[in-house]
Amino acid sequence: MKTKAALSFLLFTAFWGTALGQFKPNSIGVCYLQKEDAEFYHLTVALPFETLQKQEIQYDTVFKTVIDTVAYSGQIILFDNAGEVFRINNKKKFLLQFWCDDDGGTQYRPTLKMRIKKTDLKRPLTAINKIQKICCFVMVNSAGRGMEPVKIPSNKPVAMKGDYNGDGKTDCFLWTYYDEAENCDGKPANNLGIILSVGNKEYRLRCCGP
DSSP states (O other): OHHHHHHHHHHHHHHHHHHHTTBOTTEEEEEEEEEEOSSEEEEEEEOOGGGBSOOOOOOOSSOOSEEEEEOOOSEEEEEETTEEEEEEEOOSOEEEEEEEEETTEEEEEEEEEEEEEGGGSSSOOOOBGGGTTEEEEEEESOOSSOOOOOOOOTTSOEEEEEOTTSSSSOOEEEEEEEOTTOOOOSSSOSOEEEEEEETTEEEEOSOOOO
């Protein structure tokens, strides 16, 4: 019995490890709407670097836009404030791609380009121009549990809310702040920093500051 129990544990551990991939459970990021045509949305999925299980980077002396890839074979789930919009079984590798260079050093984050047929979505996507055309949230490595409740402070200007499972409770949100240095990268030139709040954690989504 002990041998069978040990074998069962090892099999479960191996399966669980494979299911997790290289992202932490319930990792949340955002989708940028790059363009759309009559039939498709063209998106870029981006997640904070901190959502990766392994967070060690070997820097090269020569700058590279992409320094590594992240293998993830689980589902990718798009969602907004009304719940799930779309899900797909991922077969492509994420790129560990450059996105910011400031006092914190040269920073990278996992990204993935997607093309989704509009008729496959439960609801249309709408880009918010003032926050760099972010159109919805994305979750990878969904554990189906363990989401921490999120509280929205009254003093933070909320730009977008997300309800992963459609239960009427906010699981994450985006808020903005004015960057005093007025040097945020990218368009539009509105100097708005963008913060993703998930549970008690906050992640920068725009490269601003010195």
